[in-house]
Amino acid sequence: MAERPRTRAWYRPMVAREAHEAHRVATSLELLFDLCFVVAVSRAGSALHHALAENHVGHGVFNYLCVFFAIWWAWLQFSWFASAYDTDDVSYRLAVLVQIAGGLVIAAGVGRAFEGDFAVVVAGYVVMRLAGVSQWLRAARGDPERRRTALRYVLGISLLQIAWIARLALPEPWLVPSFLALMVVELAVPVWAEQAAHTTWNAHHVAERYGCFTLIVLGETVTGATSAIQEGLHEGHHTATLVSVAAAGLVIVFSMWWLYFDRPGHRRLTSFRSAVVWGYGHYFIFASAAAVGAGMEVAVDYDTHKGHLAHLPAGLAIPLPVAVYLISTWLLHIGPSNECRPIAIGFPVAAVLVLAAAFSPAPVHLTAAIAAGLVAVVVIATRGHPIHE
Structure with missing residues (x-):
């Protein structure tokens, strides 16, 4: 017997979905x-x-x-x-x-x-x-x-x-x-x-939704940086400098993506209290990730002598939001008491080193090197250990 075609209801009772509904993904x-x-x-x-x-x-x-x-x-x-x-x-x-x-x-x-x-x-x-x-x-x-x-x-x-x-x-x-x-x-x-009664949010679904928004802000970082570099290249000056800044910026964004998505977020959503801390704490992850794009544009302005910022404020434009991103990701996804000590210690150490890079002659490039180094630490420290989804 042929299956009857499905029709979409105009209105159905809005009952709560199952909190542990399997295969729940973003629509x-x-x-x-x-x-x-x-x-x-x-x-x-x-x-x-x-x-x-x-x-x-x-x-x-x-x-x-x-x-x-x-x-x-x-x-x-x-x-x-x-x-x-x-x-x-x-x-x-x-x-x-x-x-x-x-x-x-x-x-x-x-x-x-x-x-x-x-x-x-x-x-x-x-x-x-x-x-x-x-x-x-x-x-x-x-x-x-x-x-x-x-x-x-x-x-x-x-x-x-x-x-x-x-x-x-x-x-x-x-x-x-x-x-x-x-x-x-x-x-x-x-x-x-x-407090009256907890709604039945799905941990896997919420983690995926936050991951989607993380990709949005990282994508805007890439877009902003690309536009700034394209404008600089259009003028035909500082080509080598802009290419190196672009390469460093790509390493930074790729490292941010890697570090965030290396561990499944839903594993941190074990209770309502943890969900509030995790969900609200992502404000700092999202805001800092988006700010890196503005920082890339500031770096391009500084290297092409367009901006009005002094060296230190311009140098902080990328390291500061990257440091906030690393600390926020560490607190929300990794945890200070993580069983893997190189990772538990590596994130805050890298954040401090990134901030110190702002005082160097090449803050963007040093930030990229430190972020890539942290990725290497994570890869080496977790080699042979299964990642539970």
């Missing part, structure tokens, strides 16, 4: 959602580069961290919800379409947000959260066991969004303190909501 819709954040990450990196190039170091770094938080937090909230409640019916897909639209509005507002005007970013959040709250209301209706959790999310998200809108009317001296305060409350809402 094509989730990957499409990620694409809108490629633009946002690229804009944030570009804005950081321009701020550093104009020698506005403190202003640029602080605004970058704030803007990147807005980008990362929007992505995180969608990703964890989808891990627990992706029904993949027509209603769910249309709600995600609205969230994608909100994400694109956020991306469009990155430039203005970097100058302190978050109005467009807040508008994007309103769009995303209208759809997100409707999804949580569906979860409250379809999953009675976690209804209190879902309603706590609805309440927390709604009140916070009202607060972000009200913040736009505050006088300038209150903007930074209010941003930091609301940021802390944003981080607290999921912790508070999940």
Whole structure:
């Protein structure tokens, strides 16, 4: 008897997915959602580069961290919800379409947000959260066991969004303190909501989603560096220097990829507490990885005598984010108490050496050598040891 063709439901109860569902992978819709954040990450990196190039170091770094938080937090909230409640019916897909639209509005507002005007970013959040709250209301209706959790999310998200809108009317001296305060409350809402009953996120799925976003920020690093080097080569000067910087940058990015993906991330997601630390801690991995791209552009500007930075600030543009990346990866993926001592010790030692490279005549090349050396240590130390997926 021939199999009946499958039809996609318009609406089905939003019941919780199994936490240990086998073969759970990122869906094509989730990957499409990620694409809108490629633009946002690229804009944030570009804005950081321009701020550093104009020698506005403190202003640029602080605004970058704030803007990147807005980008990362929007992505995180969608990703964890989808891990627990992706029904993949027509209603769910249309709600995600609205969230994608909100994400694109956020991306469009990155430039203005970097100058302190978050109005467009807040508008994007309103769009995303209208759809997100409707999804949580569906979860409250379809999953009675976690209804209190879902309603706590609805309440927390709604009140916070009202607060972000009200913040736009505050006088300038209150903007930074209010941003930091609301940021802390944003981080607290999921912790508070999940106390009622934990949602059934899937460790393998969450780890894959974070891996996808890591690839996004590393990809933007490559794109930013390539554009800067191409512009330098177009002028026909400093060719040998730019080629060597490009080679060193490629080694750095490849080493960052290797070190992050060498160990399966899901092995660190053993409890709700570990998931919060791991999930929130990735902010530093993502932000530092994206900042390396801006650092590459700063390095090209310095070597082609275009930038206004002195040697030390220019020299720190790559080593500093790479050091943050190494320490964050060490803490979240490796662990200070890792049974393999060369690896457990190697990451922080390499981070210190990378920072020291900023004071050398060739910070980019030394950073590449140290990162590659750490990869070699990892390979040698784990030779013959199975990697459990």
